[in-house]
Amino acid sequence: MTNPPAVRCERLTKRYGNVIAVDGLSLVVHRGECFGLLGPNGAGKTTTIEILEGLLRPDAGDVEVLGLEWRADGDALRQRLGVQLQETRLAEKLTVEETLRLFRAFYHRGRPVDELLRLVELESKRTSWVGKLSGGQRQRLAVACALAGAPDLLFLDEPTTGLDPRSRRQLWSVLEGFRAAGGTIVLTTHDMDEAELLCDRVAVVDHGRVIAEGRPADLIETLGAPRVVTRQGTLEDVFMALTGRHLRDD
Amino acid sequence: MTEPLLQLTLARLREFVREPEALFWAFVFPIIMSVALAVAFPAPGVRPVPVGLAAGPDAAAVGAALRAAGDIALRELAPAEEVRALREGEVHVIVVPTEPPTYRFDASRDESRTARLVADQALKRAAGRPEPWTASEEPVVVPGSRYVDWLIPGIIGLNVMSTGMWGIGFSVVQARLRKILKWLVASPMRKGDYLLAQALGRVVFLGPEVAVPLAFGALVLGMPINGSIGAIAVVSLVGGLSFTGLGLLAASRPRTLEAISGILNLVMLPMWVLSGVFFSTANFPGALQPVIQALPLTALNDALRAVILEGAGIAAVGAELILLAAWGVVPFLLALRFFRWT
Numbered sequence: 177m178t179n180p181p182a183v184r185c186e187r188l189t190k191r192y193g194n195v196i197a198v199d200g201l202s203l204v205v206h207r208g209e210c211f212g213l214l215g216p217n218g219a220g221k222t223t224t225i226e227i228l229e230g231l232l233r234p235d236a237g238d239v240e241v242l243g244l245e246w247r248a249d250g251d252a253l254r255q256r257l258g259v260q261l262q263e264t265r266l267a268e269k270l271t272v273e274e275t276l277r278l279f280r281a282f283y284h285r286g287r288p289v290d291e292l293l294r295l296v297e298l299e300s301k302r303t304s305w306v307g308k309l310s311g312g313q314r315q316r317l318a319v320a321c322a323l324a325g326a327p328d329l330l331f332l333d334e335p336t337t338g339l340d341p342r343s344r345r346q347l348w349s350v351l352e353g354f355r356a357a358g359g360t361i362v363l364t365t366h367d368m369d370e371a372e373l374l375c376d377r378v379a380v381v382d383h384g385r386v387i388a389e390g391r392p393a394d395l396i397e398t399l400g401a402p403r404v405v406t407r408q409g410t411l412e413d414v415f416m417a418l419t420g421r422h423l424r425d426d
Numbered sequence: 427m428t429e430p431l432l433q434l435t436l437a438r439l440r441e442f443v444r445e446p447e448a449l450f451w452a453f454v455f456p457i458i459m460s461v462a463l464a465v466a467f468p469a470p471g472v473r474p475v476p477v478g479l480a481a482g483p484d485a486a487a488v489g490a491a492l493r494a495a496g497d498i499a500l501r502e503l504a505p506a507e508e509v510r511a512l513r514e515g516e517v518h519v520i521v522v523p524t525e526p527p528t529y530r531f532d533a534s535r536d537e538s539r540t541a542r543l544v545a546d547q548a549l550k551r552a553a554g555r556p557e558p559w560t561a562s563e564e565p566v567v568v569p570g571s572r573y574v575d576w577l578i579p580g581i582i583g584l585n586v587m588s589t590g591m592w593g594i595g596f597s598v599v600q601a602r603l604r605k606i607l608k609w610l611v612a613s614p615m616r617k618g619d620y621l622l623a624q625a626l627g628r629v630v631f632l633g634p635e636v637a638v639p640l641a642f643g644a645l646v647l648g649m650p651i652n653g654s655i656g657a658i659a660v661v662s663l664v665g666g667l668s669f670t671g672l673g674l675l676a677a678s679r680p681r682t683l684e685a686i687s688g689i690l691n692l693v694m695l696p697m698w699v700l701s702g703v704f705f706s707t708a709n710f711p712g713a714l715q716p717v718i719q720a721l722p723l724t725a726l727n728d729a730l731r732a733v734i735l736e737g738a739g740i741a742a743v744g745a746e747l748i749l750l751a752a753w754g755v756v757p758f759l760l761a762l763r764f765f766r767w768t
Contacts, residue, residue: 229612231768254614261612265604269444270437281433282615305444325614 180243182207182329182360183228188237190223190384197223198234199384210351210361212375214411216421220384221364222262222333228362229259229331242328255284258322262333262364265314268307272298272317275306276324283325296320296350312343319350330354332363336370348374368411380415387418430615434623439630441597452589452631456639459581460647463574474499475541478517480530481505488523491552492545521545575650578643579730580703582636586662587669587697587723589635591690594624594673599686602766611767621762625670632666633659640734652737660740661733664747665726668754672722675757678765697723722753 183205190198198220205211213221226232227239230246230253239246244253266275276289293299296316301309309317315335322330335351336344351374355361365371371378372392380388380395388395392411399414415421427435442448479489479502492498503511503520511517512532518541519531527549531538551557601607610620640658643649651658676693680686697703700710701723710718718724729746732738740747 231608231612251614254612257612259609259612261605261609264606264609266609267437267441267601267604267606269441274437274440278433278437279613281429282613284614321613 179207180240181205182209182242183211183362184238184240185228186238188224188227188234188239190220190227190232190234196384198227200237201381201384201386202237203379203386203389205360205362207360208355208358209376210355210363210374212371212378213362213364213381214366214371214378214415215364215381216366216415219381221381223384224381225331225333225362225364229257230254255325256328258325258327258330260318260322260330260332260335262337264318266306266317266321269305271303271305272309273302275317276320279321279324286325287323292320292324295323295353297346310343312339312346315339315343316347316350319347323354327359329360329362332361334364334366336365336367344370371411378411380411380418382415382419388414428619431619431623431626434615434619435626435630438597438623438627442593442627442631448593451592452585452635453638456581456585456635457642460578460639460642463577463581463647475544476501476515476517477541477545478503478508478511478520480508480520480522482523484523484525488521488527488549492521492548494552495544495548498544498548517541519545521549574647575643575735576731577704578639578647578649579734580727582639582662583665583701583723583727583730584698584703585635585639586632586665586726587694589631590628590666590669591673591676591694594628594670595677595686595690596683598624598674598677599680599683602681603683607766608768617765617767618762621674621758621765624674625667625758628666628670629663632662636662649734651734653733653735653739657733657738657740657743658730661726661729661743661747664750664754665722665729668722668726668750671754671756671758671761674761674765678761681766697721700724702727720749722750725749725753 181204183203186202188198188201189196201220201224203211203224213224215221223232227234228241230241230250233246241253242256246253270278273289273293276292280286280289280292287295290299293302296319298313298316298320301313306314306317319332319335322332330351332351336347339347348370351361351363361374363370363374375392377389377391378395379386388399390398395414396410399417474497476499477492479485479492479500481502481504482488485502489500489502492500501511501517503517508520508530512520512530515537518535518538519529522528522530529542529545531542533539598607601610607620611617636658640651644651672693673690676689677686680689700707700714700718701721702718703723707715707718707724725746729743729750732743732746
């Protein structure tokens with residue numbers, strides 16, 4: 177068998193009561209690429225990524241991650257994934273090092289804590305309580321925890337939302353390093369810059385469905401450009417062209 | 427112990443010792459409680475009986491006769507004070523200086539009946555009653571027979587229950603609120619390890635939690651410790667783990683701190699009242715006894731009193747230990763089954 181794709185899901189559906197959060201969504205993410213789920217709040221990005229992470233069970237549809245299925249190979253699969261959740265507040269009274277040591281202990285293989293600290297530039301905060309960290313530092317710690325098991329595949333749910341530009345750049349360079357070493361990334365974002373800069377391919381998600389998929393540059397060329405006269409098109413334009421709405425209602 | 431279990435237990439311990447409020451409830455509160463009890467129930471000695479004297483023309487003569495008895499603490503009361511003084515327990519009987527005297531007291535209270543007898547005897551003697559004979563008395567102090575001796579094991583049991591259930595309930599629900607649980611299950615952590623770490627964290631703190639009030643009771647209040655330290659440790663350990671299981675079950679579903687508080691109060695309040703912490707379970711009617719005897723805190727208090735006061739060994743409290751173990755294991759397994767991680 178040749179290497180299966182990092183993620184393959186078909187016709188995923190998830191409802192909460194009368195609300196359909198994910199509505200027949202299908203995706204393929206290849207090994208070694210950075211794949212972005214792009215869309216406004218409430219589009220179903222988080223529900224989708226949590227299904228892929230094995231945290232939610234879909235009402236219908238098939239999921240295969242690294243060629244494995246959650247139901248049969250959950251334990252083996254978790255060893256090979258790194259997960260960062262949206263808005264997790266880590267235990268405030270543990271230090272940075274203690275938090276990393278805890279997460280490192282769950283994985284059979286992985287990186288030493290010192291190396292993780294260096295990777296996310298938190299060596300100077302080693303003995304600080306998590307509660308005393310800035311938002312950017314906490315987010316970097318969360319990503320370091322996700323990297324603790326030297327994963328093949330990294331899931332990130334809005335990794336840079338709410339961070340200042342400098343913290344965002346720091347985090348992006350960590351992610352680029354991970355991908356340069358052969359890792360696969362699936363991330364959600366509603367940040368255009370992030371998607372254009374980091375992602376090899378994106379899927380634009382709205383109302384729980386993929387409404388466009390491709391390389392950011394291709395999407396901009398085919399869908400965004402016609403609306404733009406004086407400047408180069410962006411993914412924001414793509415989304416506008418597809419839905420007539422802005423990505424963010426601000 | 428595996429590395430993940432060790433790290434989870436360390437995390438639990440670190441969070442606990444870095445939380446000043448938790449330390450207060452676990453260690454300072456039982457000491458305060460014991461000090462308060464020491465003040466309320468002073469060390470051995472005969473305390474004078476508090477008797478009230480109502481106003482009246484013969485009050486001076488009657489008062490002198492009562493004071494002469496020596497074991498009466500007399501308080502002169504204005505008419506408006508009488509009801510309140512009785513109700514608050516400032517006096518147990520009120521002597522009205524009529525001819526012959528009148529006693530006002532609540533016959534349903536043991537201390538009031540005693541006070542009436544003491545006052546009555548003092549007045550009759552003063553009035554010249556001849557004594558048919560004088561009995562010889564042999565004062566005996568039986569170690570462990572005082573109320574405070576009986577009370578301290580109950581306080582220890584109560585503390586083991588409260589600290590365990592509040593500590594675990596709050597830390598688990600808080601971790602759920604902060605989505606830490608969700609994050610942990612997204613990692614390869616074994617779910618049973620997380621719950622076990624909560625239990626192991628409890629075991630570490632159980633030692634000082636039991637030892638502090640026990641030492642205070644023995645050294646300051648003169649409570650006898652007739653059983654072996656080993657037996658006390660085993661009973662405390664089984665009791666502590668029992669309430670860990672219950673605490674985990676209580677915390678297995680709630681998403682808010684309000685919800686867990688309500689559940690914990692609902693579970694623990696009946697045991698505060700029924701399980702013989704402050705007064706004996708024998709006070710409740712027979713129909714309730716099967717329920718009362720099945721409660722884990724009843725079993726823990728009974729076992730603690732048996733080993734501390736009566737010097738019982740482990741075998742003698744086997745039934746209580748089995749009951750406690752069942753209260754620990756069954757809820758633990760249910761918690762593992764129904765735990766809400768996300």
